[in-house]
Amino acid sequence: MTLRRQLLLLALSALVLPWAAWRALVQMEGLLRQGQQQALEATAEAVARSLALRPALLPPAAPxxxxxxxxxxxxxxxxxxxxxxxxxxxxxxxxxxxxxxxxxxxxxxxxxxxxxxxxxxxxxxxxxxxxxxxxxxxxxxxxxxxxxxxxxxxxxxxxxxxxxxxxxxxxxxxxxxxxxxxxxxxxxxxxxxxxxxxxxxxxxxxxxxxxxxxxxxxxxxxxxRPSPALARDWAALLPPGVRGRVLDAHGWVLAEGGALAPDASREGGTGLGRRLLYRALLRAAAVAPALPPATPRRDDRPERLAAAEGALASRWRLDPRGTRLLLSTAMPVRVDGEVRAVLLLERSNAETLLLADRAAAHLLGLTLLAFLASAGLAFLFATRLSARIRRLRDAAEQALDRSGEVRRFPVSAARDEVGDLSRSFSRLLEEIAAYTGYLRSLASKLSHELHTPLAIVRSSLDNLDLSALPAEARPYLGRARDGVERMAQLVRSMSEATRIEQAIAAAEHEDFDLARLVAEVGEGYRALLAPRRLELALPTALPFRGSPELVVQALDKLIDNARGFTPEAGRVAITLRRVGRQAWLEVENTGPLLPEAMRQRLFDSLVSLRERSRDAEGAVHLGFGLHVVKLVAAAHGGEAEAGNLPDGSGVVFRLRLPLP
CATH class of the missing domain: 2.60.40.1190 (Immunoglobulin-like)
Known part of the structure; x- marks a missing residue:
């Protein structure tokens, strides 16, 4: 995952805010219902005391x-x-x-x-x-x-x-x-x-x-019998939104009155969101099992039975005809310590639902805004941070040009970790640039400094050759001359390498037909490779943009390398083909296979696999040709590679060059 997606995923943890708001809303609704229950129990106690002051309205003492x-x-x-x-x-x-x-x-x-x-x-x-x-x-x-x-x-x-x-x-x-x-x-x-x-x-x-x-x-x-005065007068003691009954000890209704508040969830203006909220709140509430519909003359719910025994009891139940809860509270009515009747009051949680609805609208709205704000800020921060890291990556990829020169690395002034990383990269590249410059000038300095000592040694060997030396000293003189010639060749190669690198870096690119160029120079290799057999497999045309001189120079190095390892009865093949968005220029030759340990080092400078490090004419070979091939491929944005043929008959060297 990208850094921006990781931070966006981290921002999703802010979803805990709506969940916490919902839990707080459920807890608040529970506390509101608890307050309603306490208020209804206080009302029941007050009404029961009022009824106890008029015992003539109540059933007689038991039995x-x-x-x-x-x-x-x-x-x-x-x-x-x-x-x-x-x-x-x-x-x-x-x-x-x-x-x-x-x-x-x-x-x-x-x-x-x-x-x-x-x-x-x-x-x-x-x-x-x-x-x-x-x-x-x-x-x-x-x-x-x-x-x-x-x-x-x-x-x-x-x-x-x-x-x-x-x-x-x-x-x-x-x-x-x-x-x-x-x-x-x-x-x-x-x-x-x-x-x-x-x-x-x-x-x-x-x-x-x-x-x-x-x-x-x-x-x-x-x-x-039920007292007519009780049925007429006691309902005036009930507050609005409360429905009540006076029951005898056997559960028979003596009087009833009052009415429940309208069910807000069944009103015509109630939207789907509010109804879903009400249902969710009801599911989160702990309610008693629903009762069968009560009869007009009798009530046998558990709280009434508990009140007949002298205990106060309250229960919440789901309204079977609406999306709300009903609270029923049963209070014993005592006269001289004896339970003469039971007062049963009911009310709905309509007020708590409306309050919870308003609280939900504000609370969930605020948490949603907080979530969107935090997610948006995290996304903006992740976008800015990923953009800075991408710029740092692009600068690191472009820090070296095709010639190996170190470019100026942009330094961030930010005082955070990304800024510290850019400054560390800048210091590292400065040290690499200094060390690379030293290495680039080392060859020319060494070649310049070694000319004079080599001339002195060569003149001294010439003077020794003119003097009368014993016969047994002559072999040592020949070995000294070979060493001097090898050192001189090494100095000339270092000077040549510096010039070639500079030439490759300064080469201008143009549009040309790569297939035609390879066909023209390929025919010239037949006489050079004779008696070896040369095979050409080229397309009719292959447009390419690059430096023709550098491509020919790289092909010359590959043919020279193949000539040095291919036996006289062997075969050399030049193949050019298009693979996707690349041009593959391959030189195959029969002969010894490449050692596995040397495949990654063949294109390094001063690496050679030839016996006694001499070429076909017996000249000293320093292993610089394949390094030039690598430099030419890099100058065109491609790469060079080598491997053994699948049938084990020889090797293949390949240039993979990007096409326009």
């Missing part, structure tokens, strides 16, 4: 039983399906665990339903003598007509006659029905119109079928 207002007259069949919502659950008494009962009123008539669990059936008629061990239910009623005891018993399902406690007749006509159930029996009875109930106690008589019986009596319950 008490609600007297339900029936929507229609039930069918007298000992079934409770036609009792509506008052059908259940039935009131139970700890003293009679197998008995459940309920009272209802329709058109000034009182209805009683009871379900009894009985595992030892011993059925009998209610008008039989009371001392018989049969299954029966005794209802001890305190009515407006005075005390009344109903003996409810039957041998078979259907209507039956109700008798008194001893099986005798009653002072008024009571209708009843009996029904067998899977675990016992059910009884339904109705009192005459105009009889009012003030209290009751139920006694379960359980015959064991063997002449014995057991009696279990409930506590004396007081019936009660």
């Amino acid at each position: 008490a039983v609600p007297l339900h207002a029936l929507a229609q007259a039930p069918r007298l069949d000992a079934r409770n399906e036609d009792w509506g919502e008052a059908a259940g659950p039935l009131v139970t008494d700890p003293a009679v665990p197998g008995l459940g009962f309920a009272f209802g009123q329709y058109n000034e008539r009182l209805w009683l339903q009871a379900q009894v669990r009985d595992e030892t059936p011993a059925r009998g008629e209610s008008h039989w003598p009371a001392d018989l061990a049969i299954d029966a239910l005794l209802a001890e009623l305190e009515t407006s007509q005075g005390p009344l005891v109903l003996r409810l018993a039957a041998r078979a399902e259907g209507p039956f006659s109700v008798a008194g406690a001893d099986g005798g007749a009653l002072p008024l006509r009571v209708e009843a029905a009996w029904r067998e159930t899977a675990g016992g029996y059910a009884v339904e009875a109705v009192l005459p119109q105009g009889v009012r109930l003030h209290g009751l106690r139920l006694v379960q008589v359980d015959g064991d079928g063997q002449g014995g019986k057991t009696e279990r009596a409930s506590a004396r319950h007081r019936p009660y």
